[in-house]
Each structure stands twice: as structure tokens, then as C-alpha cells.
Amino acid sequence: xxxxxxxxxxxGILVPFTNxxxxxxxxxxxxxxxxxxxxxxxGYDLDEIxxxxxxxxxxxxxxxxxxxxxxxxxxxxxxxGCTSAxxxxxxxxxxxxxxxxxxxxxxxxxxxxxxxxxxxNTLNIKKIGFASPYxxxxxxxxxxxxEKSGFETVSSxxxxxRLDNYGQGDLTPDNVRELAxxxxxxxxxxxxxxxxDMRAVxxxxxxxxxxxxxxxxxxxxxxxxxxxxxxxxxxxxxxxILFKNGG
Numbered sequence: 001x002x003x004x005x006x007x008x009x010x011x012g013i014l015v016p017f018t019n020x021x022x023x024x025x026x027x028x029x030x031x032x033x034x035x036x037x038x039x040x041x042x043g044y045d046l047d048e049i050x051x052x053x054x055x056x057x058x059x060x061x062x063x064x065x066x067x068x069x070x071x072x073x074x075x076x077x078x079x080x081g082c083t084s085a086x087x088x089x090x091x092x093x094x095x096x097x098x099x100x101x102x103x104x105x106x107x108x109x110x111x112x113x114x115x116x117x118x119x120x121n122t123l124n125i126k127k128i129g130f131a132s133p134y135x136x137x138x139x140x141x142x143x144x145x146x147e148k149s150g151f152e153t154v155s156s157x158x159x160x161x162r163l164d165n166y167g168q169g170d171l172t173p174d175n176v177r178e179l180a181x182x183x184x185x186x187x188x189x190x191x192x193x194x195x196x197d198m199r200a201v202x203x204x205x206x207x208x209x210x211x212x213x214x215x216x217x218x219x220x221x222x223x224x225x226x227x228x229x230x231x232x233x234x235x236x237x238x239x240x241i242l243f244k245n246g247g
Contacts, residue, residue, distance in 0.1 A: 008033030009230035012075030012107070014066055015082075016041050016058065018165040019197040022081050025219040028201065031227070031236045037073045039066035041082070049162050052088050052137040059085035059093065063101070071105055077229040078105075081196045083112040083218045084138050087145040091117075094145075110225040112196050112218040117149045119221035122246040123214055125190040126150070129183035131157040131176075132194040133168040142194055157182035168195060173202040180207050180215065190214040196222070204240040214241040 008031075015022050017040040026036050043061030044054040059082075070078065078101060080086065086094040094114050101109040110118075120128065128146065130153045132139055143153045157179045159171070176199055180191050190213055193200035200217035207215045220239050224246060227234060234243045 004033065006033060006035045009077075009232065010034070010073055010075045011036045011226055011230070012070040012073060012078040013038045014041050014063070014070065014078065014080050015039070016044070016085075016197070018046060018169075019081065020166070020169040021199055022196045022219055025199075025201045026223065029220070029223055029237050029239055031232050034230065034232065037070065037075060039070040041066055043085075044165075046165060048165075049135065050084070050165055050168070051135045051162075052141060055082070055084040055138060056088040058082060059089050059097075067101065067105055071107065075107060077226045078107050078109040079222050079226055080109060080111040081219075081222065083116070083194050083196055084134060084142070086111050087113040087194075088138060088141045091145060091148050108229045110222055110229070112222045113145060115221040115225040116192060116194065116216060116218060117146070117151075118225045119216045119242050119246065120151055120190065120192070122224075123190065123216075123242065125214065125216075127152050127154050127187050127189045129153070129155040129157075129180075129185065129188035129191045130194065131179040131183040131191065133159045133163050133171055133179075133198050134195065135162055146192070154187045155183050155185045169197040169199075171198055173199045176200050177203045177207060181210075184211055184213075188213065190216055193217040201239060205238075208240050216242060
């Protein structure tokens with residue numbers, strides 16, 4: 001069938017209320033005929049630095065209201081669009097969140113953190129370079145999450161300053177590229193760029209050409225994972241090695 005603007009599948013997305021980049025990334029990547037529908041998440045303080053306590057609080061927030069609203073469009077799959085909110089709690093919590101939504105709402109759900117794991121496993125990656133805009137303690141949580149999930153972080157890079165809720169999203173693609181380059185070395189098999197509010201999707205192709213290795217971002221990995229639930233081929237999306245070789 002020749003899909004146009006809608007009718008093929010619906011993806012529901014839970015997005016933190018200060019996030020300004022996840023929706024823009026999905027607009028860039030959305031396959032033909034697939035529509036994306038959003039509900040905003042609270043559970044953290046606008047005026048506080050998004051540290052491990054704030055993000056853990058977001059992860060523990062009751063999702064009944066946003067899921068009730070999102071379920072109104074009858075999505076075929078849901079994306080939980082904050083990486084740090086679940087990785088600060090660990091892999092078991094992350095898996096449990098998806099399972100709980102499926103059990104209560106009968107809608108399969110992929111998380112950003114879990115999707116990073118899925119993408120790395122799909123490409124048979126074991127050693128990574130990790131980069132993010134997070135505070136130091138969340139970076140430690142992320143590296144621990146990935147270690148428990150079977151991956152060794154052999155190199156990492158982070159932003160020197162403690163960014164607020166808008167500072168993460170204000171990083172330019174050039175800023176993100178520099179972070180990725182800092183996280184690379186000869187042992188690294190793939191670069192992981194973690195954060196759904198970081199403008200990483202825009203530099204995937206350039207970085208992969210420069211580094212000759214996969215670059216995995218939270219939003220890219222989350223969409224890749226979700227497409228498997230709606231039977232859309234990965235190679236319909238142009239966003240790096242993951243979509244070319246992982247489908």
C-alpha cells in the first residue's frame with residue numbers, strides 16, 4: 001500500500017514536560033504513514049538541576065493520568081521518552097516499567113534506556129564510548145546500568161557544567177559531536193549518546209563517517225525498537241548504521 005500521512009500505525013510517546021528535542025527528532029525520523037502522539041510528564045522540578053534525585057523522582061511518578069490521555073488515541077506501541085528517569089533505578093526497574101504498562105494498558109512499551117541496550121545487542125556491541133549532558137552521578141548510574149546489561153564503557157565524556165532542564169536541550173549539534181569525539185578511542189566499538197533532549201540524531205551520519213563505527217542515540221534507538229512492534233522495516237528510516245544493518 002502507498003502510505004501517505006497516516007493510517008499505518010500510531011506511536012504514543014511520553015515526554016518530560018521541559019524536553020524540546022524529542023518531538024523534533026521524531027518528526028525528522030517518522031516513517032510514512034506512521035503518526036506520533038504525545039503526552040507530557042511531570043514529576044520533577046522545573047527550577048532544579050536535573051540530577052539523580054530529580055530524574056529518579058520522574059521515573060517513580062504515577063503514570064496513570066498521562067497514560068489515560070495517551071490511550072485515547074489507541075497507540076500500537078508506547079515510547080517512554082526519558083533515558084535517565086529509568087536508568088537511575090537500574091535495569092530491573094526499567095524492564096518492570098514496560099511490563100507494568102503492558103499488563104495494565106495492554107500496549108507494548110519501549111523505554112529509552114532499554115532501547116539503548118536493545119540497539120547495542122542488535123549490533124553485537126560489547127565495548128562502548130559513552131557521552132551525555134548529565135550530571136556526574138547520573139553518568140555513573142548510566143555506566144552502571146549498561147555494565148549490568150552486558151556492556152563495558154571503556155571511554156566517556158560529559159559536559160563540564162551542571163546543565164539545567166533547558167541547558168541539555170540547548171546544546172548544539174556541534175556540541176554533541178565534540179562530546180562524541182571525546183568519548184571515542186581505539187577500543188570503542190560504538191558511541192552511545194544518551195539523553196532524549198540532546199540533539200544527537202542530527203550528527204549520527206556525520207559521526208559515523210568520521211569514526212567508522214556505529215553511533216547510537218536515545219531517540220534513534222527508541223524508534224528502532226518501537227518499529228519492531230508495528231512491523232515497519234528499519235531501513236525505511238535514514239539514521240545511521242543501526243537502521244541500515246539492524247533491521
